[in-house]
Amino acid sequence: MTKRPLSVWEHAQLKGYSRREFVQFCTWLAAAAGIEASAVGQVVHALETKARVPVVWFHFQECTCCSESFIRSSHPIVADILIDLISLDYTETLMAASGHQAEAALHESMTKHQGEYLMLVEGSVPTADGGVYCCIGGRTARDILVEAAAGAKAIVAWGSCASNGCIQAARPNPTDATPIHELVSGKPIINVPGCPPIGEVMAGTIVHLLTFGRIPQLDGLGRPLAFYSRRVHDTCYRRPNYDAGLFVESFDDENAKRGYCLYKVGCRGPVTYNACGVMRWNAGVSYPIQSGHGCIGCSEANFWDNGPFYQHLAGFPGFGIETTADDIGVAVGAATAAGIAVHAVTTNIRKRKLLEVRNEPAGPAPSAGEKR
Amino acid sequence: MANLQRVYVWELPVRLYHWVNALCVTVLAVTGFMIGRPFFPHIGGEAWQNYSFGWVRFVHFTAAFVFFFNFLGRIYWGFVGNEHARWHQFLPFGKGRLRRQAKEIGQVLRVDVLLAKDESIESVGHNALAGVTYFATFLVFLFQSLTGFGMYAAMSDAKLPRLFAWIVPLMGGDFAVRQWHHVFMWFFVVFSMVHVYLVFYHDYVEGRGVISSMAGGWKFVEKPKP
Amino acid sequence: MGNRVVIDPITRIEGHLRIEVEVQNGQVVDAYSSGTMVRGFELILKGRDPRDAWAFTERACGVCTTVHALASVRCVENALGIVVPPNAELVRNLMFCAQYLQDHVVHFYHLHALDWVDIVSALSADPKATSELAQSISHWPKSSPGYFSDLQKRLTKFVESGQLGIFANGYWGHPAYALPPEVNLIGVAHYLEALEWQKEIVKVHTIFGGKNPHPNYLVGGAACSANLDDANALNAERLAMVGRLFDQAQEFVEQVYLPDLLAVAGFYKDWGAIGGGLSNYLVYGDLPTRGYGDPTSFKFPRGAILGRNLAEVLPVDGADAAQVEEFVAHSWYDYSGGDESGKHPWQGETKLHYTGPKPPYDQLEVDGKYSWVKTPRWKGHAMEVGPLARLLVAYASGSAEVKEEVDGALAALEVPVAALFSTLGRTAARGLETRLVARWAKEFYGDLLANLRNGDSRMADTSSWEPSTWPASAKGVGMTEAPRGGLAHWIVIQDGKIDNYQLVVPSTWNASPRDAKGQRSAYEASLIGTPIADPERPIEVLRTVHSFDPCLACAVH
Numbered sequence A: 001m002t003k004r005p006l007s008v009w010e011h012a013q014l015k016g017y018s019r020r021e022f023v024q025f026c027t028w029l030a031a032a033a034g035i036e037a038s039a040v041g042q043v044v045h046a047l048e049t050k051a052r053v054p055v056v057w058f059h060f061q062e063c064t065c066c067s068e069s070f071i072r073s074s075h076p077i078v079a080d081i082l083i084d085l086i087s088l089d090y091t092e093t094l095m096a097a098s099g100h101q102a103e104a105a106l107h108e109s110m111t112k113h114q115g116e117y118l119m120l121v122e123g124s125v126p127t128a129d130g131g132v133y134c135c136i137g138g139r140t141a142r143d144i145l146v147e148a149a150a151g152a153k154a155i156v157a158w159g160s161c162a163s164n165g166c167i168q169a170a171r172p173n174p175t176d177a178t179p180i181h182e183l184v185s186g187k188p189i190i191n192v193p194g195c196p197p198i199g200e201v202m203a204g205t206i207v208h209l210l211t212f213g214r215i216p217q218l219d220g221l222g223r224p225l226a227f228y229s230r231r232v233h234d235t236c237y238r239r240p241n242y243d244a245g246l247f248v249e250s251f252d253d254e255n256a257k258r259g260y261c262l263y264k265v266g267c268r269g270p271v272t273y274n275a276c277g278v279m280r281w282n283a284g285v286s287y288p289i290q291s292g293h294g295c296i297g298c299s300e301a302n303f304w305d306n307g308p309f310y311q312h313l314a315g316f317p318g319f320g321i322e323t324t325a326d327d328i329g330v331a332v333g334a335a336t337a338a339g340i341a342v343h344a345v346t347t348n349i350r351k352r353k354l355l356e357v358r359n360e361p362a363g364p365a366p367s368a369g370e371k372r
Numbered sequence B: 001m002a003n004l005q006r007v008y009v010w011e012l013p014v015r016l017y018h019w020v021n022a023l024c025v026t027v028l029a030v031t032g033f034m035i036g037r038p039f040f041p042h043i044g045g046e047a048w049q050n051y052s053f054g055w056v057r058f059v060h061f062t063a064a065f066v067f068f069f070n071f072l073g074r075i076y077w078g079f080v081g082n083e084h085a086r087w088h089q090f091l092p093f094g095k096g097r098l099r100r101q102a103k104e105i106g107q108v109l110r111v112d113v114l115l116a117k118d119e120s121i122e123s124v125g126h127n128a129l130a131g132v133t134y135f136a137t138f139l140v141f142l143f144q145s146l147t148g149f150g151m152y153a154a155m156s157d158a159k160l161p162r163l164f165a166w167i168v169p170l171m172g173g174d175f176a177v178r179q180w181h182h183v184f185m186w187f188f189v190v191f192s193m194v195h196v197y198l199v200f201y202h203d204y205v206e207g208r209g210v211i212s213s214m215a216g217g218w219k220f221v222e223k224p225k226p
Numbered sequence C: 001m002g003n004r005v006v007i008d009p010i011t012r013i014e015g016h017l018r019i020e021v022e023v024q025n026g027q028v029v030d031a032y033s034s035g036t037m038v039r040g041f042e043l044i045l046k047g048r049d050p051r052d053a054w055a056f057t058e059r060a061c062g063v064c065t066t067v068h069a070l071a072s073v074r075c076v077e078n079a080l081g082i083v084v085p086p087n088a089e090l091v092r093n094l095m096f097c098a099q100y101l102q103d104h105v106v107h108f109y110h111l112h113a114l115d116w117v118d119i120v121s122a123l124s125a126d127p128k129a130t131s132e133l134a135q136s137i138s139h140w141p142k143s144s145p146g147y148f149s150d151l152q153k154r155l156t157k158f159v160e161s162g163q164l165g166i167f168a169n170g171y172w173g174h175p176a177y178a179l180p181p182e183v184n185l186i187g188v189a190h191y192l193e194a195l196e197w198q199k200e201i202v203k204v205h206t207i208f209g210g211k212n213p214h215p216n217y218l219v220g221g222a223a224c225s226a227n228l229d230d231a232n233a234l235n236a237e238r239l240a241m242v243g244r245l246f247d248q249a250q251e252f253v254e255q256v257y258l259p260d261l262l263a264v265a266g267f268y269k270d271w272g273a274i275g276g277g278l279s280n281y282l283v284y285g286d287l288p289t290r291g292y293g294d295p296t297s298f299k300f301p302r303g304a305i306l307g308r309n310l311a312e313v314l315p316v317d318g319a320d321a322a323q324v325e326e327f328v329a330h331s332w333y334d335y336s337g338g339d340e341s342g343k344h345p346w347q348g349e350t351k352l353h354y355t356g357p358k359p360p361y362d363q364l365e366v367d368g369k370y371s372w373v374k375t376p377r378w379k380g381h382a383m384e385v386g387p388l389a390r391l392l393v394a395y396a397s398g399s400a401e402v403k404e405e406v407d408g409a410l411a412a413l414e415v416p417v418a419a420l421f422s423t424l425g426r427t428a429a430r431g432l433e434t435r436l437v438a439r440w441a442k443e444f445y446g447d448l449l450a451n452l453r454n455g456d457s458r459m460a461d462t463s464s465w466e467p468s469t470w471p472a473s474a475k476g477v478g479m480t481e482a483p484r485g486g487l488a489h490w491i492v493i494q495d496g497k498i499d500n501y502q503l504v505v506p507s508t509w510n511a512s513p514r515d516a517k518g519q520r521s522a523y524e525a526s527l528i529g530t531p532i533a534d535p536e537r538p539i540e541v542l543r544t545v546h547s548f549d550p551c552l553a554c555a556v557h
């Protein structure tokens, strides 16, 4: 039982994949991970020779849809290979063992692969009241996170929950839900936001880590550039309608039936960085906009508090739902106009004398300092 | 006109700056508002047949560049221009100024807002309150430039906007940046109303030729007492 | 008292569930179910736009994604008196069906199967015998001896690699496993095939809702406009794809899921007498054929059964304050009227107040509060919800389709009707309703095509879209049947904003702690009497708990 662990290529062979199919797969993975064509050979080599990387996947305050999205990742070989590419030693969603046996599996992996395992986190961590809002095996999520992070090689924060707190961190954030990067330091952390992220984006991120043994290029918010460098708006196929001023005015109107731009019904594409427009969802079938609903900005921090989702500007807290900056601006503008009018009238009354004196053709002009 | 004398207040760069700025801000506010709330009627036809909204944005961005460099020019002139153009007119730098300016602000409030009839204001260029207000305006110019170019960085390969990209994560994402960029448009609407009213008001009440000063540069001020 | 056995985390579920059982003489004599994670959705929803609520509530769960969105738009529509166009109803039905197909299949293979299927035993199967067996129960093409022997080789290498991944530390070799190696090998094969397949059926959500998980919904209808003459809308190509996906799904269910289910069940008939638990069943009903406003048209009829009395189906009304109430006697919340009282969700309160042991802890203080799950009751009764409840209520309501399906399965397994009230019955009911849903989906699909053919392309009614058209205050309830059971949302709207929003979720019913009177809810009740061969490896507990398909993120929210 102490054999050398099988490489990914060996696994693929076992499954009856030909060399050609394997190389094709590597090419696809490389493309998904945003790797240049010239580097595909490197990917092939890496997958041919590497043993499965130990991976532990934690669930904290989350809805498991990141896990669900992950298993939607869609290249023919991918659902298989991800079982074979990595050794998923702990994940509450799929693992056979429960309770003590599950905890034992986790600890075995963490001890055996100290400093080597990849740590994937789904969900935020509640920090209020000593962490009682999320406990697993009688321990707080925070406790578990800190312990596991210490021995991890790198951490991937899945989804908006782990990378920016997501829905449970929305006002008033009752449990002080906190993203991973605010609780862990000294480890490389990759944020893969989205609620959930696209399955292929998740797979692509993992593949990048495994084939190159280092983290992909990240932007200022720790997101892989390969998937988060462009706004949905910049790759949206409805963009020509936007530029032409052709907008859906209300859902299911004539313009909606013609696929006009959804900007006026609240589309957040112009302020949202994600790959939806290019990669689309579920093997390229569609994405929110293609199916007639605006982007709600699900990969942006705080997007829940940028509502209501169906208007361009957010409501102002403390005012009514639909009160936007424009409504307040109009009110202030009107008040100003009224103030000016009152001021102008009053001026003519109060300063009439002064004006009369000044306008007197031959009269002596008032001089500085003279009492008026 | 016996007691009045002509004073050269606004040098050409200041006047030029002012009108370019006024034009840009007006264009930016109008096109910006249209970007936020497209209200023009449908031109109709298919998307490839027109680029109307694209033009609105194009005008906004073009005006933005003019606005920005014009603004930079004014900042420079604040160091080399005449007495009335200098930064200390806007903020109470230096000894004794703070008190003098604070006093004048009080005065202006009494004379211009409460319409007191028994005082007059000494300043030849901006009065102290106006100076502070313009300074605030400059800050908002700066803010609009930061947020505007910060957003623009995502849709441009130009070097300049890149310099401002850091503002986006700092403010918590594009949505927040846009929201605040939009909010401050209203500052200009309100500022312009009050500002234009006040220059007319001053001209009307004081007869110093305030309005034309921004065109020709000269103001009329009372001769100092012998 | 016996021996306390704690299982935390319960894995192969959604969310964070802790089960503590008292074991005495090889049997469970008492059980405690605890949800150990909370996010505070009901607090977060306050003050928001009711039209946004679907997006928030949908995030309660990514496994049963879509169902909360449906309950949410329905509660808002109910409050505002909106009736959605027939096409939107059909699109919602189709998304509903796609969800059942994906969720139930994933539950069976990926969350439940390893309770019955011993992966290690599959290593000693004879591929040829496996192939013969597979071909005798289904026409599924992937069942040649070569297929199974390749798979077995792959499995062997996998095990020999020493990296067992998700299969590490399973209960392999436990005496409770009863399947012959060949059936185990089929189970492993279909575990992998189902993983591949499940990502296909969800494309129905992608087409109508733009993505999965978490497709988009819309108050007043559906956002995916239909236009047979435009590339940008629901057109012939999109619809053809939907049709094909449902065809494939039906084939998978008929040729893989159901045959496997019956084959496995045949070896575990003893579980037809274990895990029955409660004898009351509650169903809100769903899949309207003449509009959601007409419950008599539902494919899954609405109703309640008390005391397993299939002769009487009691009417259910979510708006009736005397019917659904939530209690917090053993849950970590405070109620303004005292923690013994019950509250109808329109008056519902959510005030988090943890009083449990300070973590890290070994055991819950089960005499006091011990869960984040509230305890719902129907007219004071603890009710089971879910596939079994749905089939029983439909059966008792006289649905011919359901009766045929259920009687057929009972005959095939040669078990009495009473076997339904069990762990096995629950698992079987889930499969049987999946087959029905696969069939119904094609009916709805046909209806949608017919509407479009007849020129009705309306997808949304936006006449009440603007908050300015709303009354100053309004209340609504939206009900649906989530895969795990009856789901309802209650909303109170005040001046265009959410004043109160309460979710009472299937797993809230089933996973809740006991109520003030000490009545156990479904998980706890069904565990009593479960045999435990080895308290160190309590696989039997997992079987019964998994038969409910727990979803704790849903349950607590």
Ligand code: HEM
Pocket (backbone or CB within 6 Å): A270, A313, B025, B028, B029, B031, B032, B033, B035, B036, B037, B057, B060, B061, B064, B065, B067, B068, B144, B145, B147, B148, B149, B151, B152, B178, B181, B182, B184, B185, B188
């Ligand atoms: C006085 C100065 C300015 C005013 C009043 C102004 C006003 C506005 C307004 C109201 C919007 C619409 C925001 C929304 O609701 O989405 C906008 C958008 C925008 N502005 Fe400005 N703006 C000013 C200066 C600038 C500058 C200096 C730039 C620099 C490039 C800029 C770049 C932008 C950009 C990039 C957008 C977003 C356009 C889009 O994505 O289509 N703005 N502006």
Ligand code: HEM
Pocket (backbone or CB within 6 Å): B014, B018, B021, B022, B023, B025, B026, B074, B085, B125, B126, B127, B130, B134, B137, B188, B191, B192, B195, B196, B199, B210, B211, B212, B213, B214
């Ligand atoms: C009809 C339109 C306008 C007229 C007649 C006008 C006139 C003037 C005058 C007379 C001054 C000098 C005030 C003083 O003595 O304190 C001034 C200064 C100023 N105005 Fe305007 N203005 C107009 C529009 C605008 C607009 C639209 C803006 C843009 C926001 C603007 C921004 C400024 C600024 C920033 C100053 C300070 C100039 C400096 O010292 O650099 N003005 N304006």
Ligand code: NFV
Pocket (backbone or CB within 6 Å): C014, C060, C061, C062, C063, C064, C065, C067, C068, C482, C483, C484, C485, C487, C505, C506, C507, C508, C550, C551, C552, C553, C554, C555
């Ligand atoms: N319980 C539950 Fe759900 C379901 N089915 C929701 O309503 O799983 Ni997450």
Ligand code: SF4
Pocket (backbone or CB within 6 Å): A061, A062, A063, A064, A065, A066, A122, A123, A158, A159, A160, A161, A162, A166, A167, A194, A195, A196, A197, C059, C062
């Ligand atoms: S990020 Fe969104 S999708 Fe992922 S777990 Fe959190 S709530 Fe679910």
Ligand code: SF4
Pocket (backbone or CB within 6 Å): A232, A233, A234, A236, A237, A238, A239, A240, A242, A260, A261, A262, A263, A267, A268, A269, A270, A289, A294, A295
């Ligand atoms: S639909 Fe949204 S993302 Fe697409 S062009 Fe319009 S505003 Fe941009």
Ligand code: F3S
Pocket (backbone or CB within 6 Å): A194, A195, A232, A272, A273, A274, A276, A287, A288, A289, A294, A295, A296, A297, A298, A299, C211
């Ligand atoms: S809502 Fe999310 S899925 Fe994409 S289009 Fe917008 S980022």
Ligand SMILES: [Mg+2]
Pocket (backbone or CB within 6 Å): C042, C374, C502, C503, C504, C505, C556, C557
């Ligand atoms: Mg609730």
